[in-house]
Amino acid sequence: MPEIRLEKLIKRYGAVEVLHGIDLHMAENEFTVLVGPSGCGKSTTLRMIAGLEEVSDGEIYIDGQPVSHLEPKDRNLAMVFQDYALYPHMDVARNISFALRLQKRPKDEIETKVKEVADIVGLTDFLTRKPGALSGGQRQRVAMARALAKDSQTFLFDEPLSNLDAKLRGQMRAELAIMRQRVQKNMIYVTHDQIEAMTLADRIVVMHGGYIQQQGTPEELFKSPANKFVAGFLGSPPMNFLDAELLEEGGELFAKGSAFQVRIPEVKAKQLGRTDGKITLGIRPSDLNYDANAASQVALDLQVKVSEYVGAQSVLLCTCGDADVTVELKSETPIALGETLRFAVRPEGIHLFDRKSENAL
Amino acid sequence: MATKGINRLTPYMFMAPAAIIMGIALLYPLGYMVYGSFRDWNPSQTIGESEFVGLKNYITLFYDPAFRESLSVTLTFAFAVVFAELLLGVGLALLLDRNIRGMSILRTLFILPMMIAPVVVGLMWRYMYHPTVGTFNRFLESIGLEGVDWLGQHALMSVIIADVWQWTPFIFILSLAALQSLPRSALEAARIDGATPWQQIIHIKLPLMMPVLIVTALLRLIDAFKVLEVILVMTEGGPGLSTEIVALRISRTATEFRELGTAAAMSNYLLILLLLLTLSMFAVTKLQEARAARLARQIQEED
Ligand SMILES: Nc1ncnc2c1ncn2[C@@H]1O[C@H](COP(=O)(O)OP(=O)(O)O)[C@@H](O)[C@H]1O
Numbered sequence: 001m002p003e004i005r006l007e008k009l010i011k012r013y014g015a016v017e018v019l020h021g022i023d024l025h026m027a028e029n030e031f032t033v034l035v036g037p038s039g040c041g042k043s044t045t046l047r048m049i050a051g052l053e054e055v056s057d058g059e060i061y062i063d064g065q066p067v068s069h070l071e072p073k074d075r076n077l078a079m080v081f082q083d084y085a086l087y088p089h090m091d092v093a094r095n096i097s098f099a100l101r102l103q104k105r106p107k108d109e110i111e112t113k114v115k116e117v118a119d120i121v122g123l124t125d126f127l128t129r130k131p132g133a134l135s136g137g138q139r140q141r142v143a144m145a146r147a148l149a150k151d152s153q154t155f156l157f158d159e160p161l162s163n164l165d166a167k168l169r170g171q172m173r174a175e176l177a178i179m180r181q182r183v184q185k186n187m188i189y190v191t192h193d194q195i196e197a198m199t200l201a202d203r204i205v206v207m208h209g210g211y212i213q214q215q216g217t218p219e220e221l222f223k224s225p226a227n228k229f230v231a232g233f234l235g236s237p238p239m240n241f242l243d244a245e246l247l248e249e250g251g252e253l254f255a256k257g258s259a260f261q262v263r264i265p266e267v268k269a270k271q272l273g274r275t276d277g278k279i280t281l282g283i284r285p286s287d288l289n290y291d292a293n294a295a296s297q298v299a300l301d302l303q304v305k306v307s308e309y310v311g312a313q314s315v316l317l318c319t320c321g322d323a324d325v326t327v328e329l330k331s332e333t334p335i336a337l338g339e340t341l342r343f344a345v346r347p348e349g350i351h352l353f354d355r356k357s358e359n360a361l
Numbered sequence: 362m363a364t365k366g367i368n369r370l371t372p373y374m375f376m377a378p379a380a381i382i383m384g385i386a387l388l389y390p391l392g393y394m395v396y397g398s399f400r401d402w403n404p405s406q407t408i409g410e411s412e413f414v415g416l417k418n419y420i421t422l423f424y425d426p427a428f429r430e431s432l433s434v435t436l437t438f439a440f441a442v443v444f445a446e447l448l449l450g451v452g453l454a455l456l457l458d459r460n461i462r463g464m465s466i467l468r469t470l471f472i473l474p475m476m477i478a479p480v481v482v483g484l485m486w487r488y489m490y491h492p493t494v495g496t497f498n499r500f501l502e503s504i505g506l507e508g509v510d511w512l513g514q515h516a517l518m519s520v521i522i523a524d525v526w527q528w529t530p531f532i533f534i535l536s537l538a539a540l541q542s543l544p545r546s547a548l549e550a551a552r553i554d555g556a557t558p559w560q561q562i563i564h565i566k567l568p569l570m571m572p573v574l575i576v577t578a579l580l581r582l583i584d585a586f587k588v589l590e591v592i593l594v595m596t597e598g599g600p601g602l603s604t605e606i607v608a609l610r611i612s613r614t615a616t617e618f619r620e621l622g623t624a625a626a627m628s629n630y631l632l633i634l635l636l637l638l639t640l641s642m643f644a645v646t647k648l649q650e651a652r653a654a655r656l657a658r659q660i661q662e663e664d
């Protein structure tokens with residue numbers, strides 16, 4: 001429920017600063033996902049919110065109250081760990097009820113609560129098992145149930161699905177999405193998997209190298225990434241990047257590379273505020289459509305190197321000049337390796353980044 | 362066919378020398394001792410000349426107040442030291458399981474007593490316990506208290522203290538190792554679940570250390586039943602019979618009383634006691650393994 005605010009949060013390990021001033025505001029009942037590559041500081045951020053890591057500088061506010069001096073137990077939160085962190089010597093029921101038993105709640109209340117959450121996560125038949133006798137997916141559920149039983153205001157997840165196999169991960173992701181609608185709580189979810197981030201989040205916070213790169217709804221981040229890193233991180237297969245230069249010709253603006261010259265739509269050209277310079281052109285595979293009859297100024301000519309069959313779609317790895325470009329194509333389209341094909345670029349799919357600063361233009 | 366047979370025998374051939382030496386060095390004297398324990402045997406006789414007396418040695422011992430006394434001293438000593446060492450060793454491990462500067466030096470210092478030869482430990486403590494020039498009494502007197510008759514009136518307590526000093530480090534390092542291999546995240550989860558440091562110890566740390574602690578305690582117990590040198594040097598079993606542990610009594614029965622048969626029977630009593638302890642330790646580890654295997658099977662059946 002509460003509103004959580006991070007202000008200029010800094011974390012140092014000895015002399016090494018790993019988080020460089022994180023500013024973040026999480027509204028009530030919001031599902032926030034921190035996403036970024038391994039080692040970017042997601043877990044550290046989450047663990048500071050939980051109180052498991054000391055704050056080196058800056059402050060964390062929960063409902064306006066500074067909490068960085070509080071013990072984890074006084075912050076009213078529950079956490080699901082990557083390795084589940086179950087208590088190996090307690091059976092499932094005792095794992096789930098540990099927090100309640102420490103609070104010395106009445107026995108029948110505890111029993112009711114355990115039954116209730118075990119039912120939510122589908123563990124009713126396993127209450128007397130020890131964690132050692134459970135499969136990965138079941139342990140995951142116990143961790144979830146234990147967090148649910150606590151009735152705390154905030155839920156923290158640190159890569160809860162990353163130890164599961166692909167199929168189970170997909171299933172648990174869907175269940176999480178459903179649970180998320182039933183449970184009105186603040187959730188902060190850490191993952192390195194952009195698909196989890198896109199499917200679960202109300203708001204995504206992309207982190208890289210100890211900095212927040214961008215935050216916003218999944219759609220905002222996907223449609224208008226603030227820089228090359230965010231653009232490349234979200235979306236699968238990832239965005240293609242081509243070195244180009246801005247060029248004005250006959251009143252129109254073009255991105256000209258070694259093997260292409262693509263027209264920049266008028267609306268975008270107006271916003272740009274400049275007409276020359278080195279840039280990086282970004283185009284998602286999904287914004288490239290096979291079209292042999294497209295005009296050359298709205299298309300890329302790609303030479304097919306490798307075709308990866310993934311069912312209805314094939315992923316083609318191609319080259320355009322000396323740059324690699326990935327595109328998607330219906331599998332039934334007859335193509336030969338080494339062939340050069342023309343792909344039309346959707347005008348909304350053109351992203352431009354400054355070559356040097358890598359910020360979006 | 363033949364080479365296959367030889368191949369199968371190879372490991373046994375390599376083990377044979379060790380097995381033969383063990384047979385000679387361990388089983389032969391053991392058999393000798395068991396055989397001798399049924400005889401009325403005097404050091405001036407060869408074992409063949411001694412007279413067979415059946416279970417007489419065992420029965421006499423069973424009703425011998427001096428032997429019973431020494432058995433009870435041994436039991437008191439063993440259980441007291443193991444209890445105290447567990448308490449101190451585990452307590453210290455819980456205290457020192459953290460990353461503070463200088464902690465590694467402190468840990469090394471703590472395990473030094475264990476590395477000193479028992480005879481040296483005995484001499485050292487005998488000196489420190491000396492009624493007039495000993496460290497303890499001099500200290501007590503310097504702060505205006507009366508000296509304690511360490512190795513006289515309180516001899517058993519004093520040897521217990523010395524043994525605790527020497528062997529607490531053993532429990533300490535094993536507990537520390539157990540503590541440091543505990544799942545970190547489970548402890549973090551407990552902190553989030555609202556456990557105070559004390560509750561973390563009671564509900565998480567101790568239960569998870571228990572398998573290691575049980576085996577450690579049994580190991581120490583076995584060792585404490587066999588203790589000899591330290592007590593021999595400090596008190597020689599006295600005053601009276603107050604610190605005469607079984608091992609000492611055995612050696613006195615053999616040398617002073619010249620009753621080899623009785624001494625052998627006494628050794629066998631001690632051996633049986635140790636065997637029971639060893640078996641129970643074996644049972645504990647087997648039980649733990651069986652439990653782990655059962656859990657693993659349960660998971661497999663579901664998949
Ligand atoms: N205890 C520690 N001591 C020193 N450096 C650490 C420690 N924990 C994490 N780091 C460093 O902090 C950075 C961020 O780590 P982390 O938050 O775990 O990343 P992730 O985004 O993968 O969860 C990493 O570069 C890591 O090496």
Ligand SMILES: [Mg+2]
Pocket residue numbers: 042043044159
């Ligand atoms: Mg992490």
